[in-house]
Amino acid sequence: MKENKWKKFARYYKPYLGSFAADMFFAILGAAVTLIIPMVVRYITGTVIYEEPDKAMKDIAVLAVVMIALVAVEFVCNYFIATVGHNMGAKMETDMRTEIFDHYQKLSFSFFDNQKVGQLMSRVTNDLFDISELFHHGPEDVVISLIKFIGTMVILLNIHSGLALCAAASLPFMLVFAYVYNGKLKRAFKRNRDRIADINAQLEDSLSGVRVVKSFGNEDAEMGKFQSGNNAFLESKKSAYKIMGIYNSGMGVFTTLVTIVVVVAGAVFLTNKTLEVADLxxxxxxxxxxxxxxxxxxxxxxxxxxxxxxxxxxxxxxxxEPDIVDDKHAVDVGTLQGDISFKNVMFHYVDTDTNVLSNLTLDIKAGEYVALVGSSGAGKTTMCSLIPRFYDVTSGEIDIDGMDIRKMTQKSLRRNIGIVQQDVYLFAGTVKDNIRYGKPDATDEEIIAAAKNANAHEFIMQLPDGYNTDIGQRGVKLSGGQKQRLSLARVFLKNPPILIFDEATSALDNESEKIVQDSLEHLAKNRTTLVIAHRLSTIRNAKRILVLTEDGIAEEGTHDELMAKNGVYANFYHIQGVTA
Structure with missing residues (x-):
């Protein structure tokens, strides 16, 4: 397992082998230069200064030029490592960021149901930056260190083996010390990663809900939650720095001891006449x-x-692993007609064994308008989420146009489905950008036509910059009805044969609801449409209403037929009373 992990790590170097080889070459060359210069100094102090003055001066001048040239070479090597090497690391970091973001896109709703956005963001930002530094500095630091250390030991053993062995005497203790504290450092940094991810999650949550925070006057409460996470991170950092302090200080002591040992041992060898001053x-x-x-x-x-x-x-x-994947024989289905069949469908979420849907069997004809009503938790939204495979059925089968949706590619399946939800999500950017999301290659004329179909063109033209108006994060500059009409315009532009309206008007005022309802009915013409209704008044004209309870479909019929039964639907209707 560990070998596979690091084998995968090495794979990220493959596209940049040229840069990596050049980086290693200059790292080796730079390390070699540092080994040569002391030998030049030894030659000057041990040989040149004892020559005739004129010859000595000439040799010193030549050797000075040689050493300056070596310094220039070292400068070029270090510059290359710092620029090209870092760029290589940054490119590899970019590749990994692309890979993890692409992987996020493949994961299903069930994964995101149990994750915090801030935690996921931390893995894309903070974590990958440090990996980039490891990609770049890791190999070159090891190579440079090995060349310098091994080269130095070979040279020192040749100069004076006794003194070299004295210098190396502390190495075993240093290695044991490093091994022990390496493990402690790794655990400490892992805790740091977890804590900073917690802070990101808290920050994202608080900032996303800042309007709710202010409306309840809970700034202090949010500050308290943030401070709690911030203090936990501080304690984690303090613990890590304590270990790091002991580690770095201990290693510093060992390196200083090497110098002291060399000075003391060298003095002894000089006294015994077994070492030359130039060699010391x-x-x-x-x-x-x-x-x-x-x-x-x-x-x-x-x-x-x-x-x-x-x-x-x-x-x-x-x-x-994504729990929803395309079958290896999955096909692109092109444009579907919209016949939908549920065959003995059962479903429960991964963290529970309690079925949300049990043995659901249902046929919906292409172009049919079907309304779903029922109490909260009856499975209306779950049922609709199964059609585009946001979740997969636990057992049973869902067919569209006679084909099991699991035999279709997810992309082609979802291309045929348009979803309008109660909680509209608009992206930061312009009105035009958000409508174009329904069809990325749409022309301006197509965008305007979609907006007109959604009854959005008029209010858009009243905005400061029309279709080029920036709507802010999540469309905060727009009203609820305006945001809903933009989401409808996106679906008009997408032009799918199957529509799902998930309580699309329940959060709107009466005037906005009327405008949006007209747009919904216009959009629904000649399309297979499933409407999850909160306000029963919005589906009175539906030709088919399904009443879902925890036991499945309890009633089915038109509004008048269901009212005549005086059952579950009639009870819902009477409870709503005035709003109906």
């Missing part, structure tokens, strides 16, 4: 090369813990 100088220069990889690996470890915890959270989502 060279040793001191290489100590920086010896400790720098350790410091770099410390930084990499922190980066790895951040990136790895983010990557694991990324995989948690990517490993969620």
């Amino acid at each position: 100088v060279t040793f001191m220069l290489y100590i920086n090369n010896f400790t720098d990889p350790i410091k770099r690996l410390v930084s990499f470890t922190e980066q790895f813990q951040n990136g790895a915890s983010g990557y694991e959270r990324f995989l948690e989502i990517m490993n969620v």
Whole structure:
């Protein structure tokens, strides 16, 4: 499992192997330069200064030019790593963000029913940024560190093996220390990820409902909830920083001890005449090369813990299998006629065994207008959600035009269905953008025609910029009736053969309801239409009304027929009384 996880991680490098190879080349070249310069210094201090003055000056001048050239090479290497390398990481981050967003689009309603938007957003933003840093810095930091460390050890062993072994004596203790605290850091950063995701969820919830918050005067309550999450994140960060502080400080102590050991041991070897001063100088220069990889690996470890915890959270989502998928033999059905059949349909949600629908059998002819009424929880919305496969039936079958909808591609099935809901969702942008959502390639003329059919053209033209007016987040600048008419215009533009109206007018005032109702009836002509009705007055003219209860379809008929039965429907009607 772990191998597969990191094999998948490596796959993201594949499109950028050229950039990755170049990044590694310059990382290796830059590391090699840092190994060469101390050797040049050793040659100057151990050989050149003992030459004849004139020759020594010439050699020093040449070697100075060589060292400046090496510094220039190091500059180019570091610049390349910082620009091209980072761009490579950013592109890989973009690929992962595209992949997770695409995966979100494939997941069904049942997944989103149990998720917080802020949590999902955190996985697309914060988590992927740290993964990007790991993509870029991870391999190059390891390569640079290994080259510097191994190269330095080989050189130091050749200069003076005893002093080199003294310098390396603390390494086993350092590795044990790093191993222990690596695990603690990983757990700490995982907690940080969870806490910041909680904050995002709380923030998204509060800001989305800011009008409700203000209407109830509950700013302090929201601030309290946010502060609770914020403090939890602070405590999580404090715990992580405490571990990080011990880790970094401990590693810093070890690297300083290496320098002290070299100085003390070097002094002993100088006293014993077994070490030259030039070699000790060279040793001191290489100590920086010896400790720098350790410091770099410390930084990499922190980066790895951040990136790895983010990557694991990324995989948690990517490993969620969509519970509604196209059958491998699913076909694009083109344009449907609209005959709908429910055959012994049973359904319950994934988190419960209680059936919402039991043995539902129902035939709806193409072009038929069917109204669904019933008490809350009877399954009206659930029944309509099964038709476009927002959820799949637990057992039984739903056919359209004689074909099981599970044998159709989801895209072609939903292309044939238009849905108008009570809670209209409009996207940030212009009026035109929101209507065009029903048909992305629609012309301006088609958009205007759809708006006219939805009785929306007149109010749109009264807006400051007409069809180019920005309507704000979720259409906050529009009234409920205006938003509903824009949602109808979208469906007019889509022009589907099957319509579902889910209590589309129940939240409107009487005047807006009349306008929207006229638009709904105009849209419903010659289309298979299912209407979930809250106000029974809106469906009095329906040729077929189904009364749903917890036991299924209790009654069926026209308004007059159902009133004559004096049963469940008549009871609903009398309860509504004045509004009917």
